[in-house]
Amino acid sequence: MGLFAKLRQAFAAPAPPTLVLDHPSLGRLQYDSELEAWRVTVSTGAGALALVLYGDATPHPMVLQQAEALVESAARFQADILSFLEAEAVRQKEWASEIGKLTHQDGLLYPPKRDDAVGGMVCCSGPDQYRLWRCDLDLGQPHHLTYDS
Numbered sequence: 001m002g003l004f005a006k007l008r009q010a011f012a013a014p015a016p017p018t019l020v021l022d023h024p025s026l027g028r029l030q031y032d033s034e035l036e037a038w039r040v041t042v043s044t045g046a047g048a049l050a051l052v053l054y055g056d057a058t059p060h061p062m063v064l065q066q067a068e069a070l071v072e073s074a075a076r077f078q079a080d081i082l083s084f085l086e087a088e089a090v091r092q093k094e095w096a097s098e099i100g101k102l103t104h105q106d107g108l109l110y111p112p113k114r115d116d117a118v119g120g121m122v123c124c125s126g127p128d129q130y131r132l133w134r135c136d137l138d139l140g141q142p143h144h145l146t147y148d149s
């Protein structure tokens with residue numbers, strides 16, 4: 001490849017994302033241009049599991065692996081979220097009533113930084129429409145519950 005071709009490639013816009021992807025185990029992934037990520041809702045034995053998968057032109061391969069792992073263990077994952085929220089309601093006494101009414105809305109999965117594991121977040125909806133509760137996910141385990149308003 002010549003010098004000018006390399007320069008052109010270096011400054012070229014990234015490939016646009018595919019709007020719809022069919023994944024063998026997750027199903028149809030729909031690109032959400034507002035989030036710049038793919039949304040998918042998977043029916044599991046434990047109910048529907050809504051995920052938002054990040055990457056570049058397609059979801060990152062490690063994000064897809066983590067999503068498959070969460071779907072395969074959906075009942076345990078949802079039980080872990082519920083158990084975490086119950087523990088947080090005890091720990092954050094001033095918010096206990098509201099935390100007790102939170103429901104899992106979306107699981108967001110981000111590509112790893114360097115060689116780290118896939119990161120993520122769980123968003124929850126609750127009684128206050130102006131407060132978005134969320135917790136971080138590390139290796140599929142929730143921690144650090146907080147909210148944005």
